Amino acid sequence: MIRDRLREVSGQIIAIAVALILGAIIILLVGESPVRVLMTLLRGAFGDQEKIAGTLLQTTPILICGVAACIGLRGGMFNVGIEGQLFLGGFAAAWVGFAFALPPGIHMLAALALAVVAGAAWVAIPAYFRARYNTNEVVSTILSNYVAVLLTSYFTIFLFKRPGGWSETPPILATAYLPELFSFSRLNWGLVIGLVLALGAALIFRYTSWGYGVTMVGSAPKFAEYGGVNVKRQGFVVLLLSGAVGGLAGGIETLGVHHRFMEGFAPGFGFDGLIAALLANGSPVATIFTALFFGALRSGSLLLEVDTSASREIITVIQALIILSVSAQVLVKRRGDSQAGERRWKF
């Protein structure tokens, strides 16, 4: 079993390595030194305590979105709509934050609660169609992203725009702020929430009857059905939970970082989270590390344009390469295994 584990992890590591090597080649092609880029990235991500805090700040939403994706993947559901759920959650939290006056603490919890509800409600439509008509949730959740982003833009620009200024809502009241962890950074309690969620999800999947059923729905749906697990209902529930956590990620971004909602509020965190979860093979605990990896790439890249001639977009390229090699890795995984061989032969 330990050997299997190692083999699986080694696959992920190979995937990242392949992506980095290809990335290095591309960096060479644009006339930069890969070593210099790497050093700059590392310095930008971990150079001093502020940089580390900055990395963790970027990691937080990726981690929470990653946990959201893991929850879906466990039950065999591909929630590609986390980005949209994040936007709606972010807007919902902002609205509670600026439109109501509530006591400190309670205000924040109310805002987060509405973010959760908004995320869950947003995925409820694809989830319902999946459960009722067996519609492919990948397609419907992807499409729901566009609607979510545009819908929140509409709210921000036409209904709740701050007079004068940018396309953003009024700032939320300080009573709804998510407390910061350190004085020198905007890094906030969201990170702790993310870690607790990841560990909590792992424990629930491993140690509860419900989690067992969901896991079986994800890995062997016919077996689960036979054993009395309601496959459709669990698929619905899992998507809803996934959406709820996606909404929470947005709420935490609003209350912890931006203190308002604005257009282009948290670009790509939902997708990064999904990739982090896939790279972690759907394990919430492993997602902590893959999210950190993507967070470091993001924050390190800020320094990239300042210190080197490489563009920040190179990071996007590397990410895309990772996605490609992770998917390719599924094909070569467990080559020595006779079952995998069987599959190889048969397809």
Add this chain to the structure above:
Amino acid sequence: MVSNALGSPTLHMKAEMAVALTGITKRFGAFVANNAIDLAVRRGEIHAIIGENGAGKTTLMNILFGLLQPDEGSIRLNGEETVVTDPAVAIKAGLGMVHQHFKLVPSLSVADNVFLGMEIRRHGLIDHAAQIARTRELSKRFGLQVDPTERVGLLSVGIEQRIEILKVLVRGARTIILDEPTAVLTPQESRELFQTLRSFVAEGMTVIFISHHLEEVMEVSDTVTVLRNGKKVATRPTAELSKDELVRMMVGREVSFDRRPRAPSRGDVVLQVEDLWARDDRRLPALRNVSFTVRSGEVVGIAGVAGNGQTELAEVLSGLRPASHGAARLKGQNLAALSPREIREAGLAHVPGDRMVRGVDRNASIAANMLMGRQHRAPWSSSGVLNWTAISENASRLIKDFDIRAQGPGDAVKRLSGGNIQKVVLAREFTNGADFLLIDQPTRGVDIGAQEAIHDEIMRQRAAGRAILLISVQLDELAALADRILVMFNGRIMGEVAGDGADEDRIGMMMAGVAAPERAAEPA
């Protein structure tokens, strides 16, 4: 056949041996699955490989086909020393393998599946017409009846197997390995398969097949190799052997499949089925006007050629398929109103016919597989929290009680041999305290020693007052176990015969759809 057994004239052939394995050893960790095995297969013969579950048969064939690498030993194909690094090498050397559990693409047509990965092209596009024509020609030549245009998802396992064989043929195989081909077939389909295998050797091809059915081995093979605990016991011409000798070589003792003695029992009605109708996946009627009862302490057998409604009957009774009309009552509760989980709670245990899909999660551990269906009950969980210690201990106990050959409860099910996977399912279902056991093909792919043990276990469950519905395509199994046998044909129950002294001719007629005149009807 005879000429083969005596060594057919192979004068102008390059080598007499199609396959020669020497000193093959394969270890999985500390476990030795194949221990210095020599195997020589003559060209143009049908070579049977037999042995208990976990004896190492599949492992040996996977090594030959390049799916596994041996730790020691060498392989000669057609007289040439070959390192079979992967199946591509084996295929090039003229080998083809039909696996124990096959995988086809359900959404593609038969012909597309056959040519998957080696499509016939014309102007860069797939030439469907040519693929269909070629598939049709091959299927005619070797008596493998299929409709090349049909979608695989709608076909029975028997036909899926023919497709797998066709796949092997179009890849140019001259030596064909079949891993337990008859485990999933009806007796009729098996006979057809043997015709096909004979037509292969008639064309000078070679067949290696694994089986647990000794009658078939006696009937169709020229040579038998027996494996036991990873070692080769013997290779002998079939003509020199009797079935009893084979059993002794395999198991090391006598095994009996005579009718089991039983105390007469007449319990309460546990399952009552009344005028039940249901449709299959294609929405065609699969069950028509099915009525019967099962009482506690009795074994009711369902005989019939596979595909005559048995699967659908099992699915309706376990809540996995809705009935379109009629009712089934388990201890008075109408099953139509209950979910699969509620039916289980009402007292159903179910050994599914399709074990790899319904019966287990191959990737999960034995312990996790044995938890299914009881994850909400003490002592496995309390207030929704699983007790993995209890789950593991229970699994260890079942592994011992049911003689499952595994290293421990943490072993992934996919690591087990086919027969041991079936034992995992049986162990789980027979121990969950249900009053009604729905048992579908319990000994499919199980070796004869274990078959006997499973039959004993079913009789023990009967003695404990369970009501048992036993679906099997093997008449001898029904004759050994059932108190009454119902025969299904085309979704209907054609009639009932007593299990004691079951009249095979009469059953055979009813299985073919001829309603035999009622003889001495059972008193109700």
